[in-house]
Amino acid sequence: MSVVPEVAEKFGQSGARVLLERGAGTRAQFPDSAYKNVVWADSPGAVLEQSDVVLTVQPLALEQIQRLRSGTVVIGFMQPHARQAEVKALQERGITSFAMELVPRISRAQSMDALSSQAAIAGYKAVLIAANHLQKFMPMLTTAAGTIRPSQVLIIGAGVAGLQAIATARRLGAVVEAYDVRGATKEQVKSLGAKFVDTGVSAEGAGGYARELTEEEKRKQQEVLDSRIAAADAVVTTASVPGRAAPKIILRAAVERMRPGSVVVDIAAEQGGNCELTRVGETVEHQGVKIIGPVNLPGELAYNASEMYARNLLNFLKPAIDKGELAIDWTDEVFAQSCLTHAGQIKHAPTRKALEG
Amino acid sequence: MSVVPEVAEKFGQSGARVLLERGAGTRAQFPDSAYKNVVWADSPGAVLEQSDVVLTVQPLALEQIQRLRSGTVVIGFMQPHARQAEVKALQERGITSFAMELVPRISRAQSMDALSSQAAIAGYKAVLIAANHLQKFMPMLTTAAGTIRPSQVLIIGAGVAGLQAIATARRLGAVVEAYDVRGATKEQVKSLGAKFVDTGVSAEGAGGYARELTEEEKRKQQEVLDSRIAAADAVVTTASVPGRAAPKIILRAAVERMRPGSVVVDIAAEQGGNCELTRVGETVEHQGVKIIGPVNLPGELAYNASEMYARNLLNFLKPAIDKGELAIDWTDEVFAQSCLTHAGQIKHAPTRKALEG
Numbered sequence: 001m002s003v004v005p006e007v008a009e010k011f012g013q014s015g016a017r018v019l020l021e022r023g024a025g026t027r028a029q030f031p032d033s034a035y036k037n038v039v040w041a042d043s044p045g046a047v048l049e050q051s052d053v054v055l056t057v058q059p060l061a062l063e064q065i066q067r068l069r070s071g072t073v074v075i076g077f078m079q080p081h082a083r084q085a086e087v088k089a090l091q092e093r094g095i096t097s098f099a100m101e102l103v104p105r106i107s108r109a110q111s112m113d114a115l116s117s118q119a120a121i122a123g124y125k126a127v128l129i130a131a132n133h134l135q136k137f138m139p140m141l142t143t144a145a146g147t148i149r150p151s152q153v154l155i156i157g158a159g160v161a162g163l164q165a166i167a168t169a170r171r172l173g174a175v176v177e178a179y180d181v182r183g184a185t186k187e188q189v190k191s192l193g194a195k196f197v198d199t200g201v202s203a204e205g206a207g208g209y210a211r212e213l214t215e216e217e218k219r220k221q222q223e224v225l226d227s228r229i230a231a232a233d234a235v236v237t238t239a240s241v242p243g244r245a246a247p248k249i250i251l252r253a254a255v256e257r258m259r260p261g262s263v264v265v266d267i268a269a270e271q272g273g274n275c276e277l278t279r280v281g282e283t284v285e286h287q288g289v290k291i292i293g294p295v296n297l298p299g300e301l302a303y304n305a306s307e308m309y310a311r312n313l314l315n316f317l318k319p320a321i322d323k324g325e326l327a328i329d330w331t332d333e334v335f336a337q338s339c340l341t342h343a344g345q346i347k348h349a350p351t352r353k354a355l356e357g
Numbered sequence: 358m359s360v361v362p363e364v365a366e367k368f369g370q371s372g373a374r375v376l377l378e379r380g381a382g383t384r385a386q387f388p389d390s391a392y393k394n395v396v397w398a399d400s401p402g403a404v405l406e407q408s409d410v411v412l413t414v415q416p417l418a419l420e421q422i423q424r425l426r427s428g429t430v431v432i433g434f435m436q437p438h439a440r441q442a443e444v445k446a447l448q449e450r451g452i453t454s455f456a457m458e459l460v461p462r463i464s465r466a467q468s469m470d471a472l473s474s475q476a477a478i479a480g481y482k483a484v485l486i487a488a489n490h491l492q493k494f495m496p497m498l499t500t501a502a503g504t505i506r507p508s509q510v511l512i513i514g515a516g517v518a519g520l521q522a523i524a525t526a527r528r529l530g531a532v533v534e535a536y537d538v539r540g541a542t543k544e545q546v547k548s549l550g551a552k553f554v555d556t557g558v559s560a561e562g563a564g565g566y567a568r569e570l571t572e573e574e575k576r577k578q579q580e581v582l583d584s585r586i587a588a589a590d591a592v593v594t595t596a597s598v599p600g601r602a603a604p605k606i607i608l609r610a611a612v613e614r615m616r617p618g619s620v621v622v623d624i625a626a627e628q629g630g631n632c633e634l635t636r637v638g639e640t641v642e643h644q645g646v647k648i649i650g651p652v653n654l655p656g657e658l659a660y661n662a663s664e665m666y667a668r669n670l671l672n673f674l675k676p677a678i679d680k681g682e683l684a685i686d687w688t689d690e691v692f693a694q695s696c697l698t699h700a701g702q703i704k705h706a707p708t709r710k711a712l713e714g
Contacts, residue, residue, distance in 0.1 A: 029616070029617055113501060117502045128485065128489050135658050137481060139528065141477070143477060144467035145665045145668040145672070146468075146664075148661050168496075171528055171529055172529065300492070302492045304505050308502045308503070308505070311502040
């Protein structure tokens with residue numbers, strides 16, 4: 001949901017008129033009655049034809065793009081790598097489109113960083129899913145019937161999703177380890193109360209540049225990681241690279257070293273998965289180990305996901321609204337770098353290159 | 358699972374021989390290979406015919422009771438109220454049976470209190486289920502896209518299950534309120550970081566005795582509670598009375614005051630439910646509110662549930678093992694009060710009364 005009531009009100013204060021489809025917020029628990037001072041569209045899809053700016057969560061479908069007027073501004077996740085036909089259609093119809101994926105990761109734009117806000121949700125939810133599938137407590141308990149040992153949780157990847165997963169597993173009282181190829185994440189991991197998995201191999205070369213690891217070093221790295229996977233009750237993997245297949249970090253052999261009853265939650269399932277056995281949208285059981293490949297984790301926390309995403313959009317668009325009129329400053333790197341199509345051109349160089357050959 | 362490897366070993370040290378069915382621990386993640394120095398039964402059911410003491414989780418079925426030798430001791434949950442035909446069979450076959458439900462709640466017997474150990478598991482798991490169904494974060498988050506408010510959780514009933522539910526919801530960062538008709542629980546609730554719902558009505562009468570509430574007072578009590586239910590994102594109810602139907606605390610009208618997207622987890626579902634709309638084993642959706650009626654929550658944490666239950670059984674039985682021989686001290690109130698049938702008699706007075714008319 002791209003406009004929650006709080007954000008609709010703020011758009012209104014900035015002089016913009018907000019046009020909404022009836023029931024648009026229902027699934028995310030924002031009933032129509034929660035919206036004040038918005039204009040309700042007459043018919044489904046009318047927002048596409050009547051708006052100067054269209055805000056969306058998912059990329060518009062081809063038939064939706066056909067209904068836009070030339071010159072309309074569209075802002076949302078665009079999946080430029082996966083949705084080339086749609087990008088082409090946006091270009092051909094003269095739509096100005098901004099992809100939230102392309103917002104530069106500079107500190108001024110953090111409040112617009114929708115990839116991060118949605119990743120935090122995925123990290124939280126993945127740990128809840130793991131906890132719910134485990135046949136063990138996460139926390140240590142001291143009871144009249146003796147002590148219950150805490151679960152061991154391993155988080156692979158210490159980006160936004162990974163850090164939120166660490167924090168959540170710690171909240172639940174698990175003993176948490178985390179791993180990231182980027183050694184610089186070590187301090188963040190430790191500050192959240194988790195142990196950083198040290199493979200004893202550093203890729204830092206002369207002059208601070210990363211160097212290629214030798215085969216022997218790669219084997220050593222994998223062996224250390226595999227032994228931590230084997231020791232874990234739950235593993236949450238979060239390693240993904242936008243527009244590319246997720247790296248395969250947990251191989252079948254590593255799963256087969258895990259104890260029956262253990263759980264892998266693979267946040268990268270939609271990008272092909274970090275585990276060799278992941279199947280997207282399914283829970284696979286292999287030798288007693290469950291491998292869970294969730295789809296659209298932020299959608300499972302639709303209320304907060306919408307709240308955060310809508311604020312990201314507001315923070316992105318607000319500087320371009322001047323007394324209710326749209327005025328995009330193209331010298332602003334945020335707009336310049338996140339622009340996908342404009343005035344019949346594909347502005348994003350990698351997408352242009354991919355589309356034109 | 359009534360005997361985990363750690364407990365099997367301790368029984369062995371006390372001189373007892375442990376006879377096990379192959380695969381008995383598999384579902385609870387205790388593979389046969391984890392057991393040392395146990396004797397494996399030749400065939401399924403042979404443990405019933407060959408043992409002096411039979412340990413069980415669920416009450417034995419009639420056909421299982423038929424296979425026991427006269428004089429065998431059976432220890433486990435017996436559900437004396439619900440399983441009258443089985444109690445009769447135990448009596449007729451001259452079985453000595455002890456019901457874990459009947460272990461007196463004295464401090465010396467806390468380590469044998471299986472109702473409490475299993476209730477703690479149910480309380481933990483119920484909150485995880487609630488968290489997993491909510492479309493909101495439980496914790497408060499401060500992000501670059503603004504603050505996410507914490508969820509409001511209400512726990513009804515502050516017994517063992519309720520206290521563990523409070524602790525778990527607090528771990529997850531929710532704002533927690535709890536309610537119990539027993540005002541004496543207030544301090545425990547507060548010590549776990551939750552707010553005690555004060556209905557402003559006290560049942561304390563002259564000389565410290567409880568008095569009957571007036572209709573007006575009952576209405577006031579219900580109104581205060583209903584308003585707290587309406588304010589909650591998640592409600593976990595834990596009020597049950599052994600052998601009786603669970604009290605109906607959340608009426609349909611209260612559910613209809615809750616926000617869409619809210620969740621009720623009714624731990625008392627198997628005893629008829631604390632919520633009027635609960636259906637056992639199902640998730641009902643009523644005006645956007647989910648009412649979840651789980652079955653056998655301890656079974657979902659089979660590993661720890663077995664660990665704790667097996668320790669309860671060990672602590673119960675061990676004083677009766679003398680150099681590997683069974684020697685029950687009938688003057689011990691733990692054995693005397695928990696005995697259900699012995700030497701052709703029903704020892705537990707309420708059960709005897711129920712069975713004999």
